[in-house]
Amino acid sequence: MxxxxxxxxxxxxxxxxxxxxxxxxxxxxxxxxxxxxxxxxxxxxxxxxxxxxxxxxxxxxxxxxxxxxxxxxxxxxxxxxxxxxxxxxxxxxxxxxxxxxxxxxxxxxxxxxxxxxxxxxxxxxxxxxxxxxxxxxxxxxxxxxxxxxxxxxxxxxxxxxxxxxxxxxxxxxxxxxxxxxxxxxxxxxxxxxxxxxxxxxxxxxxxxxxxxxxxxxxxxxxxxxxxxxxxxxxxxxxxxxxxxxxxxxxxxxxxxxxxxxxxxxxxxxxxxxxxxxxxxxxxxxxxxxxxxxxxxxxxxxxxxxxxxxxxxxxxxxxxxxxxxxxxxxxxxxxxxxxxxEDEAVPSPAATDPVRSDPRPAPAVAFHTVSFAYEDTPVISEISFEAAVAGITALVGPSGAGKSTLLKLVERFELPGSGQVSVRGVPVEQWALPELRRQIAYVDQEATLLNDTVRNNLLLGCDRPVTDAELVRHLARVGLADVIGELPAGLDTVLGQGVELSGGQRQRLALARALLAETPIVLLDEPTSQLDSLSEDQFRRILEDLAASRCIVVVAHRLSTVKRASKIVVVDAGTVVGEGTHDELLERSDLYRDLVNGQLLSGLETETTRAA
Ligand SMILES: Nc1ncnc2c1ncn2[C@@H]1O[C@H](COP(=O)(O)OP(=O)(O)O)[C@@H](O)[C@H]1O
Ligand SMILES: [Mg+2]
The missing domain is CATH 1.20.1560.10 (ABC transporter type 1, transmembrane domain)
Structure with missing residues (x-):
């Protein structure tokens, strides 16, 4: 070792x-x-x-x-x-x-x-x-x-x-x-x-x-x-x-x-x-x-x-x-x-990363991936791809395994069998810092560090950034005024008497992901705490981003899902449907149920939170 x-x-x-x-x-x-x-x-x-x-x-x-x-x-x-x-x-x-x-x-x-x-x-x-x-x-x-x-x-x-x-x-x-x-x-x-x-x-x-x-x-x-x-x-x-x-x-x-x-x-x-x-x-x-x-x-x-x-x-x-x-x-x-680093043993199937397919490698690809937390199987034989540009939405009931899929892309967990690839290379063959440099990840809690607003924004960003650029990105996510009014502006330390609301935290985490300019963006229920106004703003940002980057988003809102170039319906750790909104409405019972039951409109999150 x-x-x-x-x-x-x-x-x-x-x-x-x-x-x-x-x-x-x-x-x-x-x-x-x-x-x-x-x-x-x-x-x-x-x-x-x-x-x-x-x-x-x-x-x-x-x-x-x-x-x-x-x-x-x-x-x-x-x-x-x-x-x-x-x-x-x-x-x-x-x-x-x-x-x-x-x-x-x-x-x-x-x-x-x-x-x-x-x-x-x-x-x-x-x-x-x-x-x-x-x-x-x-x-x-x-x-x-x-x-x-x-x-x-x-x-x-x-x-x-x-x-x-x-x-x-x-x-x-x-x-x-x-x-x-x-x-x-x-x-x-x-x-x-x-x-x-x-x-x-x-x-x-x-x-x-x-x-x-x-x-x-x-x-x-x-x-x-x-x-x-x-x-x-x-x-x-x-x-x-x-x-x-x-x-x-x-x-x-x-x-x-x-x-x-x-x-x-x-x-x-x-x-x-x-x-x-x-x-x-x-x-x-x-x-x-x-x-x-x-x-x-x-x-x-x-x-x-x-x-x-x-x-x-x-x-x-x-x-x-x-x-x-x-x-x-x-x-x-x-x-x-x-x-x-010690844990990732290159899988035998992955020794030859050369693809026979002449098309460019997808940004993210799952190939018959299974995974278990300890002894509890959570993902079984999942395969899907997310293109180099565009939005791929993961939808499904809570507990289906959506967040776990994102963790597998970040290599927080390694698959039990099968292969997760990023830009055509299996995740365990990437040098870990290089792999994570490809990806911006906004987790469900939109975690911020106990540090200044500026440092929170600059984490994961390798290039020099001016304050003007920071403010521009804050404005993009509708936070410029909020941060401007903090006692020390960009230098305000978060978490020491200054707390942001859930929605504000999500927006700040989103601004951080934007600044990092990575080819892949993973978003885990990024709208769970946003109001409808910022939801609109959020959709525009996503569409901007999707023009040149791969966005994989675990989504609860119909508005986000409808615009996805591909929707992957996950249930109990398997993919039960894949396609566009209209295709899935026709083909997938679960998707129709999700839409009809408004599971995708955010109601589910609200009721779960209220319970
Ligand atoms: N760290 C963990 N340890 C053990 N089980 C977990 C852990 N995280 C999630 N799970 C279980 O894995 C399943 C899938 O979880 P998750 O991927 O978070 O679902 P989703 O994001 O679709 O709601 C759930 O049954 C959950 O209880
Ligand atoms: Mg989740």
Missing amino acids: PVTAQGRALHSTSDEGRDKHVADLSSGTRLSRQIYQGQERQVWAAGVICLLVSAACLAMPAAVGRLVEALATGQDRALWVAVLAALAVVMGGGNAAYAAVVAGVAERHILRLRNAMIHRTLRLPVRHVRRIGSGDLGSRLTADTMQLRGSLDIGLGQLPQAVLMVVGTFAAMLYLDPVLLGVTLTGFAAAALVITWLYRGLQRSALEHQQHLAQAAQGYAHALSALPTVKSLRAEGHVDSALNEMTERARRSGVDYAWRQALLSPVTALGQQLSLTGVIVVGALRITDGSLDLAALSAFLLYLLQVVTPVSVVAMGLGRLKAGLAIRGRFDEILRAPTE
């Missing part, structure tokens, strides 16, 4: 077959490689600072000893006071600098992760993004990265220092008495067994907690987007308790995670108690048989007491790191998902 540059920087593929422990390790090293990439200097700096601070820590007791000596003998007092002050500055300043460098490294990693995720989600198939949900994805970008940041703070910051301290102390203990060190390690090993078991639950509950948070965020985002409906149905209480159930689940998994994390510390302490008891018993025996002296035993015990804090920091730090790795998996899920 092709991977984008950002995606590649963030993950390399791992062999699924290896056992879990090795996989854990490899994801750990992979993570650290990703973190350090491009930040080598900062990591070196952190390492040097860490060593300096540890050295200062270790030197401190010796320096105090010298000062005490100097005080007793009356020599070099000032020197040792200065040394002590310098050590204190190195420790304090070093710790602060270390924390700052580590924060910088961690934040940069999070930044890369966030940007890679944004980059990837924008290139995933629409259906995949919808399935996960915007609330969930938003939660990954915020809550999950916050958790990960916490894990990195400990993993990159406190963990290395603690490991250094543990190793240093164990080295000193080894020097003092290897037998007692063996006893100590046995005690800690017993604790490590329990801790390893705790880690497994820790990873699981950390992941569950983030999933529950994301579900709550998703439910919340969904409820807010449906707020007017929720209110009009007086369903606030119902939605409220549904969301509360989700937040309650997040609380439970949060507590579950917290107690597992909290157990790490007492279990480590228990290991220390075991070691301590063992060391005292074995130490006493060895003093009795004369192989150890009291001074060595006391020093050893002091070290044992001292090592307990860094050992428990290591245990906690590894726990947080493991939780972080589990959460990291939620990003990999997105970063590894196939993009739209």
Whole structure:
């Protein structure tokens, strides 16, 4: 599968077959490689600072000893006071600098992760993004990265220092008495067994907690987007308790995670108690048989007491790191998902795009196309063509599959079988941006971005456009006055206090489609919210356009349909009639029903909306 540059920087593929422990390790090293990439200097700096601070820590007791000596003998007092002050500055300043460098490294990693995720989600198939949900994805970008940041703070910051301290102390203990060190390690090993078991639950509950948070965020985002409906149905209480159930689940998994994390510390302490008891018993025996002296035993015990804090920091730090790795998996899920580009495998039937037909290729052609959403068949064996110029109208009852046909042309979805071609080339053989450069698409909702009127108009337009031209196009769709009266005209940001009506949105989306000057225009019920005056205007625009471009329009209005050069009647995912208005009135029962039942005059939409 092709991977984008950002995606590649963030993950390399791992062999699924290896056992879990090795996989854990490899994801750990992979993570650290990703973190350090491009930040080598900062990591070196952190390492040097860490060593300096540890050295200062270790030197401190010796320096105090010298000062005490100097005080007793009356020599070099000032020197040792200065040394002590310098050590204190190195420790304090070093710790602060270390924390700052580590924060910088961690934040940069999070930044890369966030940007890679944004980059990837924008290139995933629409259906995949919808399935996960915007609330969930938003939660990954915020809550999950916050958790990960916490894990990195400990993993990159406190963990290395603690490991250094543990190793240093164990080295000193080894020097003092290897037998007692063996006893100590046995005690800690017993604790490590329990801790390893705790880690497994820790990873699981950390992941569950983030999933529950994301579900709550998703439910919340969904409820807010449906707020007017929720209110009009007086369903606030119902939605409220549904969301509360989700937040309650997040609380439970949060507590579950917290107690597992909290157990790490007492279990480590228990290991220390075991070691301590063992060391005292074995130490006493060895003093009795004369192989150890009291001074060595006391020093050893002091070290044992001292090592307990860094050992428990290591245990906690590894726990947080493991939780972080589990959460990291939620990003990999997105970063590894196939993009739209990855999905299009050229169909075997399409390897020879040369047509035997000498006529110019139609702008859009469906050839025995079938399609299903998941397992629900929606389109079955549909064939029709739309000419290079002229209006092709798709009509049929709602749910027939008209919008789905337009999605197949845009390659939002790929056909299960058969072939959709644009300008004679199967859609999966087009480079995606090239394919979409051929097409202007106005969807059913006439979606506008949360941006200025000007930027909304210029999206999808590759050439420079003057304001005068923008205004001319706005006038063409009857919007020049409306936009002129907005507080900042073309620079007004839509969606921030300035809302356009449904009809106005449709007109703006139409102006955008006009500006893009594409050879193909797909319109999905573009008149559903227009009044009859602008409907007239709309018809004139369509006729202008149709002189030189291919217009495929899902239409509900008889006025639009009558003027189409070709009408395709769709019912339950099949084509049941094809021809002009007059031909179809004669030939197609369904078309006659649609016309008689005024399904095409817009009444259907109005009644459905009122219901
Ligand atoms: N994203 C989707 N997932 C699953 N089913 C869908 C999806 N979109 C549409 N459908 C179903 O596919 C059928 C055709 O839908 P659509 O093409 O929107 O019909 P039309 O535009 O003719 O009203 C309907 O039964 C609809 O419920
Ligand atoms: Mg539709």
